[in-house]
Amino acid sequence: MRSLTNLTDQQLIHLFMDGDSEALEALIIRHKEKIYTSIFLLVKDKYLAEDIFQDVFIRVIDTVRSGRYTEEGKFLPWAMRIAHNLCVDHFRKVKRTPTIRNSEDRDIFEVLNFTEDGVDRKMMQRQSHDRVRQMLDLLPADQREVIILRHYAEMSFKEIAAMTNCSINTALGRMRYGLINLRKMMTEKQIAL
Numbered sequence: 001m002r003s004l005t006n007l008t009d010q011q012l013i014h015l016f017m018d019g020d021s022e023a024l025e026a027l028i029i030r031h032k033e034k035i036y037t038s039i040f041l042l043v044k045d046k047y048l049a050e051d052i053f054q055d056v057f058i059r060v061i062d063t064v065r066s067g068r069y070t071e072e073g074k075f076l077p078w079a080m081r082i083a084h085n086l087c088v089d090h091f092r093k094v095k096r097t098p099t100i101r102n103s104e105d106r107d108i109f110e111v112l113n114f115t116e117d118g119v120d121r122k123m124m125q126r127q128s129h130d131r132v133r134q135m136l137d138l139l140p141a142d143q144r145e146v147i148i149l150r151h152y153a154e155m156s157f158k159e160i161a162a163m164t165n166c167s168i169n170t171a172l173g174r175m176r177y178g179l180i181n182l183r184k185m186m187t188e189k190q191i192a193l
Contacts, residue, residue, distance in 0.1 A: 005030075009075035013064055028057060031076055035083050038153045042087045042145070052090065056083045077159045080149075084163050135185045143178030146171055 004012060004026035012030075015023035035056060040049035059082050063069050071078040136144050145164065149155045155163070161171040 013069060013075065017064060017067075024057075024061065027075070031079060034076065034153050035079055038080060038148065039083050039087060041148050041152070042084075043090060048090070052083065052086050055086055059086075077155060077163075080153060080155065080159070081163050135182050138185060139178050139181055143174045143181065146174040147178045147182075150175060 004015075004023060007015070007023075007026070009027060009030070012023040012027045016027070032053075036049060036053045039052045039056075040046065043049050043052065056079060060069075060079060069078075136147065139147070142164075146160055149160045149163065150157070157168050157171045157175070161168045164171065166174075
């Protein structure tokens with residue numbers, strides 16, 4: 001694959017529209033981790049997350065090929081919205097709401113930056129991430145979702161509000177209460193990260 005890494009998302013989309021399949025591959029590689037992990041954190045099933053991830057890019061391809069893509073410079077939030085909507089559709093089908101449970105496969109977000117000095121550091125990092133996951137499990141679903149989208153997917157509150165169909169103030173409030181609840185849990189359980 002030739003070097004497409006320096007091109008913007010918009011440039012890659014235009015190349016793909018002109019028939020360059022390597023441009024689509026570069027776009028998928030660029031955003032795979034964020035999109036897949038966000039899906040996985042919502043559905044809690046590796047195989048289902050892979051299926052939904054593939055569905056996201058099938059929709060992306062169909063939309064771009066049909067000439068309906070108009071989100072100039074906003075590819076990732078647009079793709080994340082498709083992913084979120086597909087997750088919501090899945091939960092509507094199975095008549096349950098999304099929650100996050102512990103998983104050894106992925107980190108929730110990179111809040112803990114340890115240098116890789118050795119086994120002891122890696123063990124401390126794993127334990128800290130496990131504690132964060134356990135505490136996130138205890139949050140209400142709306143607070144947990146905003147924290148994941150903000151810290152892992154690095155979405156703005158405006159993008160989160162649009163994705164979750166709420167106002168920016170509601171998204172900010174959910175984040176605020178989620179962080180307050182996490183701090184309260186840390187204090188009650190005397191957890192230090």
